[in-house]
Amino acid sequence: MENKIYYYPVWLRIWHGVNAIGIILLIITGVSMNAGVDSSFLVSFDKAIDIHNVAGIVVTINYLIFFIGNLVTSNGKFYIVKPRAFLKRPMKQAYYYAWGMFHGMKAPYPLSEKRKFNPLQKYTYIAVMYFVLPCVIISGFGLLFPEIIIEKVYNVSGIFLTAVFHSALGFIISIFLIIHLYIASIGKNPLDNFKSILTGWHHA
Numbered sequence: 697m698e699n700k701i702y703y704y705p706v707w708l709r710i711w712h713g714v715n716a717i718g719i720i721l722l723i724i725t726g727v728s729m730n731a732g733v734d735s736s737f738l739v740s741f742d743k744a745i746d747i748h749n750v751a752g753i754v755v756t757i758n759y760l761i762f763f764i765g766n767l768v769t770s771n772g773k774f775y776i777v778k779p780r781a782f783l784k785r786p787m788k789q790a791y792y793y794a795w796g797m798f799h800g801m802k803a804p805y806p807l808s809e810k811r812k813f814n815p816l817q818k819y820t821y822i823a824v825m826y827f828v829l830p831c832v833i834i835s836g837f838g839l840l841f842p843e844i845i846i847e848k849v850y851n852v853s854g855i856f857l858t859a860v861f862h863s864a865l866g867f868i869i870s871i872f873l874i875i876h877l878y879i880a881s882i883g884k885n886p887l888d889n890f891k892s893i894l895t896g897w898h899h900a
């Protein structure tokens with residue numbers, strides 16, 4: 697009999713949908729803005745700034761849904777790391793992704809009611825959601841209100857450093873997104889996990 701697990705409650709799906717659309721808009725307009733003031737690569741500069749500012753604010757407010765949701769609902773427990781075999785577990789999963797799954801090996805950490813993420817996935821989600829995204833939000837807030845940024849650090853402009861930091865993290869999120877989509881396509885069939893994040897139900 698098919699085993700279905702309700703992994704993604706409504707609030708999580710709303711957060712995820714808004715976040716996905718928002719981040720894609722931020723990546724497109726961010727890349728576009730990097731092409732320069734006079735360039736209309738992808739989107740014209742002025743339009744790119746407007747869309748980037750609005751999407752940034754929406755993603756920031758939406759982030760609070762994720763953060764508070766994980767504090768007050770049981771979803772937060774999937775983001776807790778156990779110290780036991782801290783490195784061995786994600787390495788085993790990486791070996792499976794790189795070699796094992798192409799050679800008939802069984803997934804080392806099959807998903808269940810208790811385990812929504814494999815160890816590598818869990819570490820990645822924690823890093824992106826509790827480090828990279830908050831840093832992008834804080835540095836983006838600084839760039840929206842540049843008067844709050846330190847003027848100079850060792851004679852280098854604080855705004856320049858913040859912009860480099862912000863862009864570098866944006867780049868990391870873009871790489872995360874590509875890997876995220878690839879990993880999400882590894883399931884019962886390539887579309888199964890994408891259906892799950894829309895319906896809430898995972899097919900174990």
Ligand code: HEM
Nearest residue numbers: 712715716719771821824825869873876879880889890893
């Ligand atoms: C087109 C864009 C995206 C698609 C199609 C997509 C797809 C998915 C799918 C299928 C899942 C469920 C399977 C899994 O956990 O791997 C998922 C979960 C998740 N995604 Fe995405 N994603 C997108 C964008 C993003 C972005 C931009 C972020 C963060 C910056 C993100 C963060 C997450 C997180 C943290 C989860 C786990 C949520 C939880 O169950 O607590 N996703 N995504």
